Amino acid sequence: MNDYGLSVLAQYGMKKAETRRTRGALLCRYEQGVYLLKAFEGSARKLEKQQELLLSVRASGKCQVDYFLENQDGELISIDRDGNGYTLQKWYEGRECDTKSAEDIRRSAAAMAELHNVMHLPFQADYGMRTLDEEFERHNRELRKIRKFIRNKGASNAFEKLFLSSADWFLEKGEEALGLLRVSGYEELLEEAHAQGRVCHGEYNQHNVLIMKNSAAVTGFGHWNFDLQTADLYRFSRKILEKYNWDKKVFQEIVRQYEKHRPLRAEEKENLRIRFLYPEKYWKLANHYFSHNKAWISEKNVEKLRILVEQRETWEDFGKKCFIKGLF
Secondary structure: OHHHHHHHHHHHHOOOOOOEEEOEEEEEOOOEEEEEEEEOOOOHHHHHHHHHHHHHHHHHOEEEEEEEOOOOOOOOOEEEOOEEEEEEEEEEEOOOOOOOOOOHHHHHHHHHHHHHOOOOOOOHHHEOOOOOOHHHHHHHHHHHHHHHHHHOOOOHHHHHHHHHHHHHHHHHHHHHHHHHHHHHOOHHHHHHHHHHEEEHHHOOOHHHHOOOOOOOEEEOOOOOOOOOOHHHHHHHHHHHHHHHHOOHHHHHHHHHHHHHHOOHOOOOHHHHHHHHHOOHHHHHHHHHHHHHHOOOOOOHHHHHHHHHHHOOOHHHHHHHHHHHOOOO
């Protein structure tokens, strides 16, 4: 954040206060509260819809969120003297969810469920996600393409050798997940979600949940979309489970806390099971490799792939044991 970004604060009728840099933004403390000043480069139209969503959630009184402030001209985007756009958001004095804390994980799961209960807008196709079967099909196609590429050129480094030795197994899981999805009730669930205007956060993870003394706030709604809300539950759970070696008890506790506020239907549980069956992390690592400099691959990514391959039986066992009657 360049210092001249501070000049836009005058457009909100605020005097300069204590500020500090934080993750590509500026945290501003005033008598009125804490706010986040951030450069804006997205779609103004989507920002307006995001604000509509956030204000409706705020009005429900069920969840604290990082809504935007209007400047003195009633605009959500403020332009500085150099033509750069900025937004000012309501922020909270809290810390990110600690993935080592069982209590933080429980509170984050409960906050997600409460958010899902009140997060809806009239459906607009422009803000819908690619359907899950389209996504699975595209990812499988890319995995086959990367496998063929490495086979043709020859595996010359640790990442390529590890990928080539494991690709068939993970691709088989990807094809299995796609097949199950196509015979499930996914399309009906999606049509119902669209009819009800159900909205997903889109990036619900530990970094976007601020834990406070007696409550939690949810932030980072920039990827909101119309999708099944099980997508949020899957993403959050997967991030946590990767850190706990796919411990089914951790997942059961996440779901238990979630269902205290929003019970899951059988069809949603089946959709969640299919999402977990797909090797998304494997695809992400392969896609990163293919779309970046192949002459130099970081040891960190090699290590991530190695751990993923070593954990594949644990991951598969999690899916088999967790999604049976009596456990989930």
